[in-house]
Amino acid sequence: MRLDSLLAELNPLLSGAEHEIIWLASHFLQISKSAVRQNRDYDVSPAQEQQLRAAVACRLSGQPLQYITGVQPFWDFDLIVTPDVLIPRWDSETVIEQALTLLPQGQKLEVCDVCTGSGAYALALKQERPQINITACDISESALNVARQNAAKYNLNIDFRQGNLLNALIPGTKFDLIVSNPPYIRNNAILPADVRQEPAIALFGGTDGLDFYRRLAGTAGAYLNPGGYLLLETGADQKAAVSGLLQQHGFINITAGKDLAGYDRWVQGVWKGE
DSSP: OBHHHHHHHHGGGGTTOHHHHHHHHHHHHTOOHHHHHHOTTOBOOHHHHHHHHHHHHHHHTTOOHHHHHTEEEETTEEEEOOTTSOOOOGGGHHHHHHHHHTSOTTOOOEEEEESOTTTHHHHHHHHHOTTSEEEEEESOHHHHHHHHHHHHHTTOOOEEEESSGGGGSOTTOOEEEEEEOOOOBOTTOOOOTTGGGSOHHHHBOOTTSOHHHHHHHHHGGGGEEEEEEEEEEOOTTOHHHHHHHHHHTTEEEEEEEEOTTSOEEEEEEEEOOO
């Protein structure tokens, strides 16, 4: 079957979301997106046609594109993603950029990524600062399996640990930076259908969305060197609340930053020590 005929048939099923059908066609035909746009006379094999039709059916059922293809671009990676992990978003790259300002080139610092999920934070930081030692934690062993696959895919040495937030760590372990993208959506939030397909354990942060921030703010100091940083990704309306929690638990020099869309995206504090 010719590609142009197949796309003409499938595109209306996705309500004219041409970028989605191009993404799916590129993935399952294993050609670039520009090739999909420019080579509409491409001959699609019966097996490829079947795969693409099945993918469109999954999308119509509300499944996220990233779970259908099993891939999500993030930083310089094409990360493996499954329904066991949150899909990394581009706005999280702003947190990586901030973390890198706290990790000078050439210094062998200790870093911990809490709620690592697919390993997005940990992989990006290890790639940009190869000299750091990085530990990545998650409560979900299934998520850690995905993160390990991503680390192996890009040959990055990361110490993965299973456990509930910082309980995954050996008591007495100290870090120069703890970074986290914890669950922060309010339990009663109304979400798009495809977001609801993502693991609830990675999305919801209690009645006010702040449960995990309370726990991290209250326990991170025990795992930070004096002068170490706690850097947290936040929701767009959580800057003041998270900043207050850090101040309440002994952090100083609290600052915040925005993502490229202009929304508040991260809060950080410095651990002054006991």
